[in-house]
Amino acid sequence: MDDDGLLDDWVLGHARVPRPKMCFVPTASGDAPAYLDRFLSAFESRACEPSVLPLFRRELDDAALRTFLLSQDIVYVGGGNTANLLAVWRAHGVDRLMREAYDGGTLLCGISAGANCWAEGSHTDSFGPLTFLPDGLGLLSGSVCPHYDSEPGRRSSYQAAVGTGALPSGWALEDGVGALFTNGLLTETVTRTPQAHLYRVEPDGEKAAMERAVSCSLLTQSLSSFRVATERVTQAESG
Template sequence: MNGTVVALGGGGFSMSDDGTSLIDDYLLELTGATKPRVCFVPTASGDSDSYSGRFEAAFAGRAETSVLSLFCQDPWGYTDPRMLLDQDLVYVGGGSTANLLALWRLHGLTEILREAASNGTVLAGISAGMNCWFEASSTDSFGPLAPLADGLGFVKGSACPHYLGEPDRREKYLSWVATGVLPDGYAVDDYAAIVMRDGSLQEAIAERPGQPVFRVERAGDEAIEHEVPVRALQR
């Protein structure tokens, strides 16, 4: 896929006590717009109104905000998803990766987002909003952690968010890559993100110190972690 994807293993406004986030600041700067048009897509959380409200509060005054509600939630109602083509940044929230993918496909978002990215819209997201861009991922959409080989495939390989931040994430992801259940991919800790451009890794960033990112690859019957250099964001 042509375009830019920023995949957050965790962090951003949704994991901030006061809504401030260096990663979110970076996303706004990445658009190159003075007052970017930013649309939040909370599908994975069932269009949680409190989640969307936190987004709007975090970006108030520095972006033209909107929310795409595929559940027709008040006060946003239903909007034609092609409105995403008019955005500088599409920010996807966390929740159920499986539910997000199913609903997006029914509403035609796959091709809309691909077109938006090719026209310069930055695609970003946290947790499920990280997983969705890849071919496969580690997800708790079905309760216990499980492999999901059903992503959009905008980025090749697999994804694992919350790598060290949640129990069993690391152990299970390594086992799935080692056995070939999931393809090679990227494991991203909380408060860190990877920036992909035209399918290739540009850099890894973090808004807190000590938050690692790994490229995980199968080698025989093992999975090997290759730590990716992480640039610490500064205020």
Template sequence: MDAPSAVSADAPRAVGNAEPTAFRGTIVALGGGGFSTSETGASAIDDELVRMAARRIRAGTEDEAGAQSGFGASVGLPHVCFVPTASGDSRDYIERFEAAFEASARTYVLSLFGQSPWDYQDPAMLLDMDLIYVGGGSTANLLSLWRRHGVDELMKTAAAGGTILAGISAGANCWFDASSTDSFGPLAPLNDGLGFLRGSACPHFHGEPGREESFLGWITDGSLPAPGIAIDDHAAVVYVDGVATSVMVESVEAAAYIVDADGSLCNFDEHRRVVPVSEHGPDE
């Protein structure tokens, strides 16, 4: 892979024909990559997520009410919570997260399986975080368990309070109305998302066999709702209040695409919303 870099962009603009939802807050949907596939744990996208969380802290200290709201408003390292539900709280996955973020953030884990040594946590802890990072795995299992434990509503409340929501693969799928998933073995459409974001998502768009062809076909035949958002590994789409505003990438080959109802692809570059930045932040 090329040297890590990230990209971002400017003014909010609705993607395709989607109307923004009533959701308020910031969501970053990663197609793949990040710390979970990096040999060293280093990731330009993850670095940018931490910077975003740190900016939330600075904003909180300037507001008296925000400064009294909990962990996330305290001065210091941002509080980052990993939610590994989709992987069944994989120990290896959690340990990779902690190793990747320990130098830049105070790390927490929401374990719904009671995985030792993290044990079961009250999901209300999410309300005290600056950044919530959802891991990959089974989208269907994630959605089922979140609803059972009330995590879905807590995520919405946390985001409205300024907490950044981010997720990779299944952790990206979950925010949308629908998605392409391998939760049931073969790739299949799943029309059971949280609906924070309109339309359908497909992670690993060019990274796994069959992803591109099946996703375009399901959008075209109506099995999945348009617009579709197709995200390559090492790319992420940033949403603010339900509107896609920018893209971040860790590799020059990575991209994100809008898929219209007729199955046609439109690269985000065509909307001039992609501006390269280094691993240290946006290039001026």
């Protein structure tokens, strides 16, 4: 949910249908009302059918929850606390439903904690200070680190976690970058911010890490409006 809508349009451009059903899952923020309003404001005027799945005031029983989630073309997970998100999802069985939706071809995406959750592990401030979280849904192998360029200590802390083996090798996203993974493989990288990059971070064998920048296509209004059909896609977006 960026101010210029470029990444939003890029996400919609990868849906499997022209007017996708798109569900926002704001669990990581505790279903913050302002966050729900921001999502609806961003997507109500776009070519999609937006909806919200609250879990802190859950209204759907198990059968209805499964039907609802599996009917979505896009699931968009908001930012917040990654550890809390995973715990709440597991309590409600949403972790299993996300995997089922993924296997059925739903586009899974998110921002910050909503990007962390899909991997095997992530770099997070869920517990206060920046640290590693060797936990996630594991739909994307390896680890994820959002806000790689914008939060003090992110870069060095994530590299230390990967270098020592506390986290597996993974992907670090600078703000404004979107990365598309198809069947677990990186297939596209874009950015709404000139000079921003995605990085592959791997251990160097001496308890340190090395990073490799991946070039990103700069989104413009015309580029972000394309539409591509994809199968079994997981997407991470850092914002």
